[in-house]
């Protein structure tokens with residue numbers, strides 16, 4: 146059977162595996178909600194212990210689906226893949242593989258983000274094998290025959306044994322990372338037929354949204370579950386696959402086939418105006434989207450100049466309406482939010498890489514403090530308290546949470562006193578707090594003998610370091626493109642800059658419009674996702690534009706404003 150054309154309101158056979166391919170704004174979420182409701186009302190295979198699993202990529206995605214399901218959530222479990230696998234497979238059945246991997250399974254309470262441990266790294270032979278500590282961020286699991294193995298992205302040789310030794314030091318303490326959850330879940334299901342049977346029986350339907358972002362281990366888990374009894378349905382858009390660094394792969398979506406699976410395609414775009422849809426159709430060729438609602442709107446515009454000026458210019462055009470800016474890097478998004486200029490060609494870093502301090506305790510406290518303050522400024526208080534309380538566990542009867550709240554509130558009240566001044570001022574403030582224990586920095590008498598650390602604290606502005614904080618679930622007006630996935634906004638300004646330390650280069654950075662390669666170039670897909678978030682007005686900001694590019698873009702119906 147070929148690919149069948151459907152729309153957001155179509156009903157499909159609920160007892161067959163399915164794959165739905167659809168572009169942005171096609172109504173994938175609307176389809177999923179209607180399909181879940183259809184199964185809830187008509188299936189005879191559901192019950193108190195037999196639910197629909199609905200997996201989506203982010204916590205924001207989970208909230209959206211829960212809200213749209215309204216009261217009909219009794220027999221549906223909506224969660225992220227990590228939370229599903231942890232709750233239903235890893236937590237209850239980890240004991241099946243804990244001896245083999247030396248995991249202290251009684252102490253495992255939740256998965257954690259992997260923060261590279263210098264101490265553990267030094268206890269392996271990895272540095273002797275010329276592996277840099279930062280490369281530990283590129284460690285991933287892959288399935289090799291009957292077992293999962295560790296590998297470092299970008300390396301050819303096999304470092305599995307050394308990497309396993311590093312990981313085991315965490316596991317012994319009951320710490321497992323998000324990527325371990327996938328590997329452990331696969332191993333448990335692959336080796337225990339009984340666990341697989343229980344999962345199939347608890348979840349007769351298994352739906353996955355944003356399937357283009359799943360990684361290969363996840364795909365194998367889904368294939369195992371789908372072998373019998375459970376009906377699996379996946380929905381996605383390969384042109385919106387933007388998590389290559391986490392192991393997602395465009396080809397995976399195309400190659401994903403289950404026996405008896407029916408493939409569907411949606412060609413509508415209910416979100417954007419016809420002019421924006423025309424621009425999107427110029428970037429991708431596999432789906433030509435139509436505008437069933439014939440929404441009118443201006444031609445997308447290019448604005449050349451500084452991003453902050455461009456935003457001001459657009460604000461004059463749209464009046465009272467809000468404008469959302471979308472940037473590739475945290476650095477750019479944070480600069481827009483803080484109303485500060487951004488110099489093209491800056492290296493994108495996480496705060497962990499940007500923060501120079503050889504004393505590990507002091508470094509950890511300062512990084513957490515800055516993160517907590519910046520989260521709290523965006524009202525993400527829960528994350529702020531979680532980040533800080535790990536250093537204040539002993540300070541109160543609430544695991545440090547009460548003290549964290551007091552400290553954060555005080556630091557926010559006094560933000561103006563240190564935010565645009567050297568980190569040294571911030572350091573002196575923390576010294577005076579007495580809540581934290583860290584060694585003092587030895588201050589030199591004259592500039593000649595100043596240590597690297599003293600120079601860093603005295604010459605680096607707090608605001609410059611804070612720009613590197615990554616906001617986990619950013620719902621602000623100025624966010625990164627990755628954090629805008631699945632959302633839509635009336636007016637969007639896409640900011641195009643040079644990549645990670647490079648100055649803007651038209652051929653490369655405007656390639657997504659001049660010579661689009663959606664399958665082969667992830668940067669093109671990221672910019673495509675950004676443009677496709679706009680409902681009414683789309684603006685693209687560039688630092689400069691050549692006459693040739695201008696002419697070419699006029700043909701694709703973009704006008705250029707200077």
Ligand SMILES: Nc1ncnc2c1ncn2[C@@H]1O[C@H](COP(=O)(O)OP(=O)(O)OP(=O)(O)O)[C@@H](O)[C@H]1O
Nearest residue numbers: 153154168169170171172173174175415416631632
């Ligand atoms: N059949 C429809 N009629 C009218 N509006 C619709 C229809 N389907 C979806 N919409 C609207 O179109 C917009 C996009 O829908 P939705 O968010 O479900 O798309 P999507 O396919 O998940 O998009 P993306 O992949 O870009 O995140 C929403 O505002 C939604 O309310």
